[in-house]
Amino acid sequence: MKEMMKKMIEMLMKIDDLESDEQFEAIEEFSIQTMELTAKVNWKYFTFLKEEGFTEEQAMQMVIAGQNNG
Secondary structure (H helix, E strand, C coil): HHHHHHHHHHHHHHHCCCCCHHHHHHHHHHHHHHHHHHHHHHHHHHHHHHCCCHHHHHHHHHHHHHHHHC
16 A cells, blocks of 8 residues: 555656646546545455444444545
8 A cells, every 4th residue: 555655646746747638647547546545445444343343334334434524
């Protein structure tokens, strides 16, 4: 996950140096990476909650509540 975050930071820094079409592609790629990272974090949180004794429904509700408040 640290490697993905490092790659995302590098992508952000690179966006300013690109032409408009390339910027759009870089922003699109960054958005995809952001969604993938969010999914990984949510899955790890969901799994952690289940391991701590919460039911799947309770864990899912907590993950969703975290997204709505974040």
